[in-house]
Amino acid sequence: METSILTEGLVKRYGSTLALNGVDLAVRSGTVRGLLGPNGAGKSTAVRIMSSLLRPTAGRVEVAGFDVVRQPMEVRYRIGLTGQNAAVDDVLTGRGNLEMFGKLYHLSAKQARRRADELLEQFGLTEAAGKQAKTYSGGMRRRLDLAISFIMAPQVLFLDEPTTGMDPRHRMEVWRGVRELVGKGTTVLLTTHYLDEADQLADVISVIDHGKVIAEGPPAELKSRIGGDQLDVVLSNQDDIGRAAAILAAVAGVQPVVQKELSRISAPAVHRAATLTEVVRQLDAEAIVVSDIGIRQPTLDEVFVRLTGRDVPQEELV
Incomplete structure (x- = not known):
């Protein structure tokens, strides 16, 4: 080479x-x-x-x-x-x-x-x-x-x-x-x-x-190092981040990635539909309103946060 x-x-x-x-x-x-x-x-x-x-x-x-x-x-x-x-x-x-x-x-x-x-x-x-x-x-x-x-x-x-x-x-x-x-x-x-x-x-x-x-x-x-499909939750109220992150952590079995500025929380979705269904059920039970939720492929944003332990630089968010 x-x-x-x-x-x-x-x-x-x-x-x-x-x-x-x-x-x-x-x-x-x-x-x-x-x-x-x-x-x-x-x-x-x-x-x-x-x-x-x-x-x-x-x-x-x-x-x-x-x-x-x-x-x-x-x-x-x-x-x-x-x-x-x-x-x-x-x-x-x-x-x-x-x-x-x-x-x-x-x-x-x-x-x-x-x-x-x-x-x-x-x-x-x-x-x-x-x-x-x-x-x-x-x-x-x-x-x-x-x-x-x-x-x-x-x-x-x-x-x-x-x-x-x-x-x-x-x-x-x-x-x-x-x-x-x-x-x-x-x-x-x-x-x-x-x-x-x-x-x-x-x-x-x-x-x-x-x-x-x-x-x-x-x-x-x-x-691929941070897993396969990701469950992505965007909250309507940023104040609900703590409770929602706890739900995702319990369902996914790992600490989710939180991007507070975007009111977004991401976690591995190993069982896809089952993971999504359970998260929706628990969020609803806690009266946590979401503006978007779905399964998607991981992005470099998650890689960056997982590897460095820091949020994506602000320039990426504008």
Whole structure:
């Protein structure tokens, strides 16, 4: 198996704070690796080290076959990076930014103009192409930043929270662009708060918490680890969560996953219809009103909560 990203025992300390505590990753070439974890888990620190922007305290990191500490320029020549903050030239127009970067990637002036036109249309920026980037909204700047990283197909592309704040239509455009790059052989490492994004794009997901990888596998495999079908109950009154959770725990035999902000409780439904019938009977007996109830397949939300013991990051809930 050819790997484009390899970390072994990756450690990063900031004084007495241990941001990364022995991260091991092996990302197969031409695939998408999702890196999930709570805020402060170490995801962005790992990306900065892998993209040669930050030196590790200990451990080894290779990207595209080169050591990021000893051969940083070789690494930078082969990667693309979109960080959490858009890095565009405010004075240039949207088109000017894209054409400038196209020329830096050794495209001819004609090729750079053609590629700029394609990306402006793809990311919904055609109407604003002639405006200075400093006049763009935050979401537009983010889309322009992503468009720049898509100019060429880098060997490895790091996407750190690429679609935060985007509307669904533009998120789907980014997903399409990522799939196109991967189809051309690019390896993508993606950090995201949107669990559906990881589910849609990632071939393998690594869950990181407290600076360590605590679980890893394809999305379907991670979901299977918390059981099969799930009973999902959404309450009309959030004050009933405690009593309803106790009922689900007694019927399912395990502690349910509670998402208080959504008034939602989930638990394994081993016997499907029998489990659903018994829960409905007990909720009715306790006069607990539900707005929705049913059996469904588990999601990455449950995986995240079960593995980390924390709620899904707020960005996922909006």
